[in-house]
Amino acid sequence: MEQVKRRLSCIVCPMSCQGEVTLENGSVTGITGFTCPRGEKYAREEVVAPKRTLTTTVRISGAQLPLLPVISKTALPKDKVVDCARFLSNIRVQAPVKEGDVVCADILGLGVDIVAARDLL
Ligand code: SF4
Numbered sequence: 001m002e003q004v005k006r007r008l009s010c011i012v013c014p015m016s017c018q019g020e021v022t023l024e025n026g027s028v029t030g031i032t033g034f035t036c037p038r039g040e041k042y043a044r045e046e047v048v049a050p051k052r053t054l055t056t057t058v059r060i061s062g063a064q065l066p067l068l069p070v071i072s073k074t075a076l077p078k079d080k081v082v083d084c085a086r087f088l089s090n091i092r093v094q095a096p097v098k099e100g101d102v103v104c105a106d107i108l109g110l111g112v113d114i115v116a117a118r119d120l121l
Contacts, residue, residue, distance in 0.1 A: 001025060006047055010039040021047045051075035056085050058103060060120055063095035069117040070103055076112050084108055096121045 004023045009016050019033030021043050028047060034040045045051060053075050057067035076084055084107050093103050097116045104114040 008043055008046055010034055010042055012038050012042045019043055023047060050078040052078045052081050054081050054084055055117070056088055058088050059092040060097065061092055061094050063120045065120060068093060068097055068103070068120050070114050071117045073113045073115050076110055080108060080110060088114065
């Protein structure tokens, strides 16, 4: 039975708790050092299927500014974040846009919408 221990810093809140996850044959068998359930959930996901929220900008036409800040509505698989950012660098939206408007639905078929992070008229 192969046992692997991974040390992680929790990124869920500014406390940055340090913890350790034990994996046996690819399955999580122990988590220590995280001081709340949110941290344990983060650690469990991070070693099996890490995810990240994407924040970036897209070009916008007819607005006061040339770029619209956008954010993924939920976290994306970490290994797809760069592909998503590249895809978004090639799209342009039209003003006006309201905060929360979907600017790219189901990006790359990952089931996550990209939404405007602010109003832009
Ligand atoms: S384990 Fe909990 S308290 Fe510690 S950094 Fe993560 S979310 Fe914050």
